[in-house]
Amino acid sequence: MTEEKETTTNDSTSPSRRDFIKSGALAAAGFMIVPRFVLGGTGYTAPSDMLNIAGVGAGGKGESDIANFAKSGKANIAFLCDVDDRRAAKSRAAFPKAKYYKDWREMYDKEHKNFDAVSVSTPDHNHAIITYHAMTLGKHVYVQKPLTHDIWEARLLTEAAKKYKVVTQMGNQGASNDGTRLMSEWYDADLIGDVHTVYCWTNRPVWPQGIKWPDPQPNIPKELDWDLWLGTAPKKDYVDKLVPFNWRGWWDYGTGALGDMGCHLVEAPFRVLGIQYAKDVQASVGSVYVDEFKQGHFPESCPPSSHITLTFPKTNKTKGDVTLHWMDGGIQPERPIELGASEKWGGEEGNGTLFIGTKGKMYASTYSDAATLLPKERTASAKAPQKWARVPGGANGHYAQWVEGCIAGYGKTELSSSFEKAGPLTEALLMANLAVRGHELKGGSIKLNWDNNAMKVTNFDAVNQYIKREYRPGFELKA
Template structure:
């Protein structure tokens, strides 16, 4: 669908802001207040002033948890959908409300210490990058970004601008992920060579064609702002606030929704970083008895992806990590009885297979268990990792306190230096999933990490960094 003249004029306005507005604002206030006040400086009130961009759904939960820390004030709220923002606006009546994050940054950057980003995936990077340019600490919901290039760019920008960062995979602050690491470091299961991660997601439409008819845009929703970096399309019913996850233009499918929660523990325990190679198989959709349907705009109904990681200083060789979604699960371990429940009973789980044994955990690394289960209570391993007070709920307070302390002063569970490579790994899995539908693309992709591209099938590299809508370009 072609954009009308109003949309084209709006694009010109957006382009001017994104190319010059943030830079101009940075000229007024390029450094956060703790830098202006010297090393270790905190806000005069000893409370962090936060702007919540994406005030409904998970954003509403995030904002509430920052406030519950007792060390943060929600000074500003921003959402393109007044329906989604309603509860946060009610709960924080003193917070000034905006619909456009660019206007918020332009007018209020001098009064903000930190920014929380909880928009759909396709707008994470552009908001986060501009916030960091302004010297603001950032908390970004998972997955960190929509594209591999964006994840690498934000990881490097966090170092450049020296801001405190945290991704919203709150399970990274749970005791379970630390206990799994301690069991592994103690040699209880030997050397891990294979990992399985699986989820019951998607629980939204996937493997379908884009609806042929549009729908009336809800009066509370600014559709153009919601689209942001994504190509312009006519609004379709129920896409917002949730069903966007299954469309490649906006979401990252089951991998984006649950991957950061389930793959975090293997990354921590095994010291994983960047992927060496990846291959995928995907569930088929049939439009009639004989014809397979291929819907390249939509994530598939299920997938099994194998990611190969190079040897690390915590493994003796390469590690194969299997991702399964759409209800697919690995074979039950032999150490379990035929009727014995295990970590996947909630539909999600992570299984480590080592040379001497196995261990698993459920969502957010909860219920860590050695196999056979009788070994769990007997297990003895030195505590090597400090626990985060409050576990997953403490994930928010941890970030607030680190922001108040200043860059580099406090340890975080999921700073961008960790969250970036983790996000890249799950987006590499999506790269293989998307390449599966390209002619001749159904094989193992070799990843050139330095060049940030697949070296043996160039056609799939179009998904490493997507094309942004005119006026919403993001260039580091």
Template sequence: VKAFPKAKYYRDYREMFDKEHKNFDAVSVSTPDHSHAIQTLAAMQLGKHVYVQKPLTHDIHEARILTAAAKKYKVVTQMGNQGASNDGARQMKEWYEAGLIGDVHTVYAWTNRPVWPQGIPWPSTKAEIPKELDWNLWLGTAPDKDYVDKLVPFNWRGWWDYGTGALGDMGCHLIEAPFSVLNLKYAKEVEASVGSVYVDEFKRGYFPESCPPSSHVTLKFPKTNKTKGDVTMHWMDGGIQPERPAELEANETFGDGGNGTLFIGTKGKMMAETYSANPKLLPLSRNKDIKVPEKYARVKDGANGHYAQWVEAAIAGYGKQEVSSPFEIAGPLT
């Protein structure tokens, strides 16, 4: 406000696009998941470069539409999974290509999310709409419902109409490294098991509007140019974690404690924290004498430079500078 006191404010992005599209070059989308695709596509159709928070979209169909649109409209795109710009993902890629853990066949990614309510019924009591909130505009393409307490600004993540649960919220941060290191594309098989909530003795609750309280999803990816065979990936949320590697000592942290990614190869293992941060070979003693040359250029300021990388690429113009998570990568990842 102090830097641009004459800037105009709009509640409705459509009105802003109609009136101001000649006055801006790029759009940053930080709305709830269910609004990402329609807002992003509208900006791209105006020829605007776009930065979109993760997950890229609310469903698979939307992800495919935006992936194709990026190529069609020739704009600079970036998803907000800042770990894609971290040094860690590039370092693990260098380690893997140097053969330090052999051929990866299994990957685990896990998170302590959700840290918001999930696996619950939609509240039966309507609440007063905050005076700052245009509820109808916020709903956008979602079904019309009464406003309920504490849905905004955070807990919408636990409802399928607006969010994508723990997998959508954290998957792009934790699964990005396996996609980058192993060049994964599309899963050929998916199997899921979710936690249950009991509302009475032997009476399991059924709340289809809400994302599950926990899940274990197994995805099988076909062989890539970086693997010798198929890759099995396990996603775990709600506090579920994979078996602790035997190589870790009792006082050594697995991932970052609540989240992490583990690669299992034919010759060893490596793990990382959220955002691909602090990668380590297992056992940790292997990290003392690593001599693998730096092969991939680092992004200035790593994860903190992710947004600036997109800004600089947008100023340079389409196809002039590389970004870490363009839609051709972010779409399949989402």
């Protein structure tokens, strides 16, 4: 999502806007259902079989999300919203009939009777507020990963999906891939025994992290509404190159490498092992050097690398606790002994997930692609009953699955990454980030003990400030 200039217009601060944000009390009006038999015609898609979507965030990943919804043949892109006209240009050209807004609050206020669902593809810090208020209007929602910026927000959206009975999906497409289902079947068939340890790793960040906040720039691009881009985040002067991508490395807006790749790589352990909420976490992080001898200290920015260890309680699919290692910044686990000296891990080598069981190992790359048993020759001959239905199109079918689910209605179909599943997954990743921030506050590694019901760390209160942050006036999020 993009923005324009720093000055706030009267529209964005009017009493009606403020009241809308605070209450989320607008009532959603249903659209007319016209039975197919009234309209007739072979191949005709009746209005009752079309989903009218409002896309908040029309550039970058939002652009591809919107295009994929349209490819389903059952979605009409009715509205587009983006704070940066430059980023929205391609989507506006592709869907010229879609009415365009810069402020999602204005769009919701004026058009809530005219769309059925919302796609949210903005920086992490604005996910929850845009999504939650859509849900209060009775709108189905598709939200890019990570689901939210903070743990409290993830819990809020998980509960809101049930309360407002809307169809939800998080944009971690690998959840619809065959790989997650295949590895689940291998595990259930006892091909690798009981898994006790999992490694997930990524070559991210591929954006600047562990650096000093840049000097402000006086000239905000005329196409960008900077104030709207900041949204829930603290008011700051415009800096160059933060938009559209480098925001990921700053705690006010992004969630670092975990936020970018965690949902893709940790999805498989959640499905295969049935894990949900971690009970403790600890982290070590890479140091930053401003010159050859002096360590830098930049608490506003995520570290350049980290190794995080989460402990998940025993589930009905494990015999004991599961230890999950997260590694980023190019750190990787020890090479499995079952791999030959010249064998590659396969798939996208910069990212992967490795399961270690009592009888063997298996791994996959990003989106759970290239699912493989170790030694590799076991894969071709592996036999396991198929227990999980495949999603047509795999990762690409993730979008159509949500569209079909919305048309069918709440509770009618099971989705790969509904908030019921995506919420706990996101919370685990954000809890891992608590350990990263705890390392910063403590000046070294500390194990954080987690009370899931109270939603707080019990042994180091300083990190609890990051579970639910303060929101900027005009962009408050209240349950």
